[in-house]
Amino acid sequence: MDIEMKRQAGFLLALLFLANFLTIQADSIDYVGSSNALLGVTSWEIRCRGLKPSDKVEWTRNGESISQEIAAGEIMQYDVDAESMINATSTQLKHQGEYRCIKNSKYSQDLKVHSDSDTEIPKTPLPPPVSGDISKGLSANQSELIYAFTEKYLVLPCNVASGTPRDNITWTHNNATLKETETLKFSADKTKLNITKGYEENMGHYTCSAGSGMSTQIMKVVPHPIVKLPSPDTNVVEGEKLRLTCEVTPELGAEVNWIFVNTTYTKSTERVNITSDGKSSTFTVSQIQQDDRGNVTCSVVFARTSNNFTFEMKTFLRVTNKFAALWPFLGICAEVIVLCAIILVYEKKRNKAELEESDTDQSPDTKPTPNKGSEVRQRK
Incomplete structure (x- = not known):
């Protein structure tokens, strides 16, 4: 009986611990x-x-x-x-x-x-002529053309009159006369500059002109714009607040749109709050619910780039049940209670069995019989 009860108790304990680890998730x-x-x-x-x-x-x-x-x-x-x-x-x-x-x-x-056609350089009116050091104050010059190096190569156009002699076209890079290199190549008529690598030394200010009295075209080449979210996965407890910050490259006219639950937000609403400071945009949503689970997208249009370069980043929002931390604790408490109950029942049955066995050993039928011969000898 003792062995059988031990087996049953062990089996029940195994089931309890197994149930504690086999948690069914609805994710x-x-x-x-x-x-x-x-x-x-x-x-x-x-x-x-x-x-x-x-x-x-x-x-x-x-x-x-x-x-x-x-x-x-x-x-x-x-x-x-x-x-x-x-x-x-x-x-x-x-x-x-x-x-x-x-x-x-x-x-x-x-x-x-x-495709490459998505980034085709548009024909843009020439900016007014400038003189002096072009590297000074250009960040505030709204007529400056900004090109983001977002592909495997970049083409800068020089919008000069048709038939302009090649020798009359002058290119500069960061105030120095531009010379061809392995990564900087002119077209046959010198009206285009091909930048084949996005090296740091190839970034900066470029100008193109076709002699005295002609407008000087100013261009600025910048690295691939940054759009960054903290993590591809975001966890929020149900009922709490979601707060995401999307970092962007400044001074490129970043226009940030947030896509949340299939709705595009460009400004704050009753539930959504959006704040921007030029370098980042912060998206805050109050009272997150289970239905909010899904992708949250930070979509950015860099309006000051020549092709209105657009880029986006996503993070997957996971909503955790607010009682999620309570269930394991309740499970452990239930296991302890059941375990204590099993031990008490087992000990009670074992004590009862021992008591019955002790009573059986002390019954009158099993008492020793006196030796009559020895009693007679004692009387003599």
Whole structure:
């Protein structure tokens, strides 16, 4: 009986501890990775996280399977534990679309493909002539053309009259006469400057003119603008406040839009508060609810760049139940109570069994019989 009771108690304890570790979570699949890619230039990568063992991974784009592209090696797929990843080393136009790792998953990841034509340099009116050191005070000169080095190369135009002799066109870089290098190349007619590498020494101020009496065109080349969020994942407890800060490159006329729960916010509302200081934009939402779960996007248009360069970053908002920390504590308390009850029941039954066994040992039927022969001898 003792062995059987011990087995039952051990089995119950094992079930209790197992139940404590097997916590069922209702979190859905989420995605992180690229949201923008340049046609034929940049690579891209999308990760699908939070997969369960029962989930059947089948990547789709706009609802159509991409298994043939994966089989052909155009897109690579890697599956590890609860995560699946796809990537491509060279972006193609057909790669643009909405990606899902499971057909019926609630969330998805959008990938936008940009081509060189997206960054074609527009014809812009020439600024007025200037003289002196152009590196002084140009940050406040609104007629200055700003070009962001966002691609594999950059072309600066010199808008001179058609038929201007090549020798009459003069280029300068940071107040010095510009000479061709491996990364700075003139076109045949010298009306364009090709910058093939975004090196630091290639950044700065450029001018182009076609002789005395002609307007001097001023251009400024800056590195790839910065759009930065703290993390690709953000956790907020239900009922508390969400606060995100999106850092941007200053002095480029950054116009920040926030996309939250499929709604674009450009200014504060009753629930949403947006503040900006030129270097960053802070997005605050009060009383976060479970329905707010999903991507929060910081979309920035750099209005002072020649092509109104646009870039965006996303963070995935996870909303934690406000009682989430209470359930493990209650589970531990329940385990302790059940364990104590099992021990008490077991000890009570064991004591009762020992008592019955002791009473049986002391019954009259088992008392020793006196030796009559010895009693007779004592009487003599």
